[in-house]
Amino acid sequence: MALIIPIQPAGAAPAKHPVRVPAGATLTSLPPLSVYVHVPWCVRKCPYCDFNSHASPQQGIPERAYLDALRADLEQSVPLIWGRQVISVFIGGGTPSLLSAAGLDELLAMLRACLNLLPDAEITMEANPGTAEAGRFRDYAASGVNRLSLGIQSFDDAQLKKLGRIHDAAQARAAIEMAQAAVGRVNLDLMFALPGQDLAACLADVNQALAFGTEHLSMYHLTLEPNTVFAKYPPELPDDDSSAQMQDAVEDALAQAGLQRYEVSAYARPGARSRHNANYWEFGDYLGLGPGAHGKLSFHDRILRQARHRNPESWMTRAMAGDGSHVAESVEVQPDALPFEFMLNALRLKDGVAATLFAERTGLSLAAIAHQLEAATARGLLDPDPTRLRATPLGWRFLNDLQEIFL
Ligand SMILES: C[S@@+](CC[C@H](N)C(=O)[O-])C[C@H]1O[C@@H](n2cnc3c(N)ncnc32)[C@H](O)[C@@H]1O
Numbered sequence: 001m002a003l004i005i006p007i008q009p010a011g012a013a014p015a016k017h018p019v020r021v022p023a024g025a026t027l028t029s030l031p032p033l034s035v036y037v038h039v040p041w042c043v044r045k046c047p048y049c050d051f052n053s054h055a056s057p058q059q060g061i062p063e064r065a066y067l068d069a070l071r072a073d074l075e076q077s078v079p080l081i082w083g084r085q086v087i088s089v090f091i092g093g094g095t096p097s098l099l100s101a102a103g104l105d106e107l108l109a110m111l112r113a114c115l116n117l118l119p120d121a122e123i124t125m126e127a128n129p130g131t132a133e134a135g136r137f138r139d140y141a142a143s144g145v146n147r148l149s150l151g152i153q154s155f156d157d158a159q160l161k162k163l164g165r166i167h168d169a170a171q172a173r174a175a176i177e178m179a180q181a182a183v184g185r186v187n188l189d190l191m192f193a194l195p196g197q198d199l200a201a202c203l204a205d206v207n208q209a210l211a212f213g214t215e216h217l218s219m220y221h222l223t224l225e226p227n228t229v230f231a232k233y234p235p236e237l238p239d240d241d242s243s244a245q246m247q248d249a250v251e252d253a254l255a256q257a258g259l260q261r262y263e264v265s266a267y268a269r270p271g272a273r274s275r276h277n278a279n280y281w282e283f284g285d286y287l288g289l290g291p292g293a294h295g296k297l298s299f300h301d302r303i304l305r306q307a308r309h310r311n312p313e314s315w316m317t318r319a320m321a322g323d324g325s326h327v328a329e330s331v332e333v334q335p336d337a338l339p340f341e342f343m344l345n346a347l348r349l350k351d352g353v354a355a356t357l358f359a360e361r362t363g364l365s366l367a368a369i370a371h372q373l374e375a376a377t378a379r380g381l382l383d384p385d386p387t388r389l390r391a392t393p394l395g396w397r398f399l400n401d402l403q404e405i406f407l
């Protein structure tokens with residue numbers, strides 16, 4: 001999925017321990033670079049979803065115009081990452097599996113032609129089970145996709161209906177089999193704390209996912225997002241105690257099956273972690289291409305955040321104009337915002353990160369946040385181990401409180 005990296009909320013309270021940073025931090029090396037490509041169309045919009053996704057036009061998605069605009073976007077972006085190796089690509093949405101096999105092949109060929117894509121790069125594509133076809137999955141794999149991420153959500157037909165999904169449980173199962181036959185690595189997205197769901201139903205979904213011998217699961221707590229149908233007409237959802245119970249039971253069941261929770265929502269067998277998502281959490285760089293895509297790019301003396309225009313038509317027209325106007329926002333991250341941005345990501349990882357990564361990725365010394373580290377450790381939220389930046393079990397449970405210390 002497209003990870004939205006939140007920045008400091010407007011009107012946030014002033015920090016208790018101001019960050020002491022020199023102006024214009026310097027990076028001694030550039031972080032690993034990933035590429036995110038956004039495909040903004042879906043068969044229809046799900047009532048809970050606030051991603052930049054739009055119901056596909058009746059005549060089908062404008063694939064030709066999209067690929068032309070993507071090429072234009074890419075060509076205008078290349079100077080920012082010239083010569084750098086790309087470790088992973090994530091084609092997310094929306095529903096990228098609406099792309100034809102030929103369209104996806106063209107997309108990957110243009111990335112290879114313009115970028116220095118490592119031969120063993122992880123190339124993930126998101127797919128909706130309602131758009132799955134065995135032949136097309138095989139073609140995607142032949143073009144270079146080596147990881148598929150399926151939006152399963154639940155294996156309960158009644159639940160899938162409530163969620164407005166375009167597929168039923170039988171189609172979800174068939175899609176998993178097709179994906180596993182086509183590529184070695186498959187992630188399944190499940191949601192929990194669903195309308196009317198109890199613990200038994202939640203665990204039944206998890207057990208069905210495990211029955212496929214799945215190597216990677218993303219478990220998302222259903223949230224009511226503003227400006228969605230569910231926000232306007234909220235369904236009855238399990239209370240906080242029940243959903244916390246589900247979270248704990250899911251973690252136990254998956255651990256017993258050999259899938260460790262390694263990030264807030266991600267569980268994997270050894271060796272099956274997502275390299276692309278790990279790069280976000282380790283504060284790596286990513287170029288975001290396509291409507292609404294976000295990017296973070298480091299240079300020796302600054303870190304840039306970019307956001308493309310969200311509306312697909314507007315992004316396509318602007319990208320084709322070739323004047324850079326498809327980039328709606330391009331801002332330099334101010335050094336005093338870097339500690340919070342770094343911690344917001346790194347502390348999502350259960351094992352945290354090596355303490356040395358902070359200086360490597362932000363160009364700041366750890367001494368700049370000594371007060372915050374002390375305060376977080378004193379409150380029992382941060383592990384006192386000086387070699388790692390890692391939340392304690394308490395800190396992980398109250399992750400927002402821990403992250404806010406670095407605001
Ligand atoms: C871009 S979608 C995945 C691919 C495809 N669009 C699909 O839905 O099948 C990413 C995932 O985000 C999760 N998601 C979307 N909206 C959510 C919400 N409001 N609360 C929790 N998870 C959500 C779903 O599990 C979904 O599969």
Ligand code: SF4
Pocket residue numbers: 041042043044045046049050051053093094095128151
């Ligand atoms: S199919 Fe996926 S991206 Fe599209 S509306 Fe549904 S959850 Fe959102």
